[in-house]
Amino acid sequence: xxxxxxxxxxxxxxxxxxxxxxxxxxxxxxxxxxxxxxxxxxxxxxxxxxxxxxxxxxxxxxxxxxxxxxxxxxxxxxxxxxxxxxxxxxxxxxxxxxxxxxxxxxxxxxxxxxxxxxxxxxxxxxxxxxxxxxxxxxxxxxxxxxxxxxxxxxxx
Numbered sequence: 001x002x003x004x005x006x007x008x009x010x011x012x013x014x015x016x017x018x019x020x021x022x023x024x025x026x027x028x029x030x031x032x033x034x035x036x037x038x039x040x041x042x043x044x045x046x047x048x049x050x051x052x053x054x055x056x057x058x059x060x061x062x063x064x065x066x067x068x069x070x071x072x073x074x075x076x077x078x079x080x081x082x083x084x085x086x087x088x089x090x091x092x093x094x095x096x097x098x099x100x101x102x103x104x105x106x107x108x109x110x111x112x113x114x115x116x117x118x119x120x121x122x123x124x125x126x127x128x129x130x131x132x133x134x135x136x137x138x139x140x141x142x143x144x145x146x147x148x149x150x151x152x153x154x155x156x
Contacts, residue, residue, distance in 0.1 A: 006100040030138035043073035044080035068113040
């Protein structure tokens with residue numbers, strides 16, 4: 001599914017509250033700009049049986065008090081199951097999610113600092129980190145470049 005179709009699916013599945021579909025359409029350029037930098041139209045995210053994304057806490061080696069919470073996005077199902085306990089833990093499953101949907105979720109996932117997209121099957125050395133703050137900054141730039149009616153001020 002191409003990025004335009006993914007964005008349209010996000011809009012179509014948004015609550016029909018008179019605001020959310022327009023909101024998704026307004027921030028779509030920021031989401032697509034980042035998605036274009038990634039190699040795959042979908043990635044596999046590890047989830048609990050309750051559909052909660054599996055978070056990994058990373059510590060800074062030089063300063064162990066510095067931590068960040070990331071979600072790993074794998075290019076293939078095999079990578080997702082090999083890189084985690086998903087293959088052996090019956091409480092964790094790998095789910096294919098369109099890249100734009102992952103980025104859209106990142107905006108609202110407060111405990112998540114970044115999504116780490118692995119870009120080469122079989123390798124964990126080639127990865128792109130997308131920080132939630134970077135995505136929010138892109139959305140804020142959209143706000144500044146367009147009329148306030150297009151992008152509400154409280155989105156990011």
